Ligand SMILES: Nc1ncnc2c1ncn2[C@@H]1O[C@H](COP(=O)(O)OP(=O)(O)O)[C@@H](O)[C@H]1O
């Protein structure tokens with residue numbers, strides 16, 4: 001297919017000279033691929049943005065919960081040990097680790113400066129809990145902790161985001177499915193347009209076969225035209241789509257998801273894939289239409 | 299060159315001919331005659347792979363024609379010059395390009411063939427019509443252009459279907475002389491025609507055998523023709 005693409009771009013195939021211009025059907029292909037590429041840019045932007053959100057949120061989820069133990073100084077070590085023991089026995093907990101003195105100091109430094117006498121203050125002990133992919137049963141864990149470690153509070157604030165992550169992931173999948181559907185619809189349209197062009201040139205094709213043209217020679221005239229039209233249309237559509245995405249308001253804290261719908265960094269390169277993909281779809285679709293038509297001729 | 303062995307052809311409407319066996323040797327000159335609708339065109343179509351026999355063995359250039367794949371048929375047609383009954387031109391390109399069409403579709407370098415093409419157009423008397431479009435041609439000009447296209451690839455075998463169909467007597471004599479000339483150059487010629495006068499005129503110039511389709515059989519016609 002790459003070699004075929006190269007031939008197409010090199011131009012002036014002899015088959016081009018003997019098949020009359022495709023006219024109307026070619027214009028349709030130009031328009032259809034432009035529109036489809038435009039839509040594909042948005043589906044791509046949606047998919048990438050949803051993917052970004054899903055990744056960020058699920059990362060926060062993975063960092064997960066903290067267990068905070070507030071107890072009188074003499075009981076602190078005891079309760080911490082008890083909590084760690086319970087956590088390590090809990091299915092779904094991958095890792096439980098008490099924060100060290102230095103880590104606690106680092107957490108407080110932004111507010112109280114770095115020379116805070118941490119040992120003399122009644123600061124709660126923090127335990128970082130990292131869960132496995134399956135997660136743990138938060139209710140059961142709370143009950144056990146309540147019975148054995150009275151000063152423990154389990155803070156799993158990240159958990160409420162799980163459905164959001166799932167939603168973002170479905171949105172990404174929807175975006176990808178949309179791109180596939182767009183490609184499929186484009187293939188269908190180009191197959192129809194190419195079939196119409198082939199049918200309009202049935203007499204020409206018959207004469208070419210009679211004087212010894214191979215199927216590949218005849219097909220190449222049509223493949224060349226439709227592939228070039230699809231490439232051109234998709235390029236224009238992609239440029240317009242990218243411009244549209246670029247004109248969306250910038251991502252801001254207030255706007256949340258909607259304003260995050262653009263491309264980021266290297267993501268701007270993704271739309272470059274659309275025109276060659278459109279050309280590839282056109283090449284395959286026209287080739288298919290041509291083979292189908294030629295099969296009926298001797 | 300052409301070898302038919304018990305060939306039958308039938309279609310939905312019935313059997314056109316059956317048990318046809320005939321052999322056309324290299325360099326021979328044959329006429330194929332018979333009433334209109336007897337299957338002359340069909341016979342030629344079998345020979346260049348446009349139709350498949352319903353039974354029998356058919357070999358052209360020692361190739362089993364019904365067994366050829368699509369590319370095989372295309373390559374075989376480059377070695378057979380066919381003058382079709384209705385000429386079959388591309389109406390949107392000039393006569394010269396139509397004559398050169400077999401060269402174009404077989405990927406030959408046209409610029410190297412320019413002098414041959416010009417010579418060929420002169421030979422059929424169309425050099426001043428080279429730039430005309432096919433619909434602008436007269437019946438005789440069309441037939442001569444079709445003949446030029448049939449021989450542009452220097453084929454060893456020439457099949458002509460009613461090559462004098464729509465032309466006056468003088469023109470048909472002119473076309474016949476071209477075909478006889480090709481035969482003298484060593485090419486095998488098969489002409490389908492219902493024009494008995496043409497056949498008689500040919501017999502004065504060339505050693506020709508006449509095949510006749512009648513009653514769904516192919517026979518060698520007697521000396522009465
Ligand atoms: N595949 C086919 N389908 C329908 N009719 C056919 C088919 N092949 C041949 N015929 C019919 O058979 C007859 C013979 O046609 P043709 O070979 O053109 O005869 P000729 O050239 O001798 O006039 C015609 O009446 C034609 O309509």
Ligand SMILES: [Mg+2]
Nearest residue numbers: 338339383459
């Ligand atoms: Mg006929």
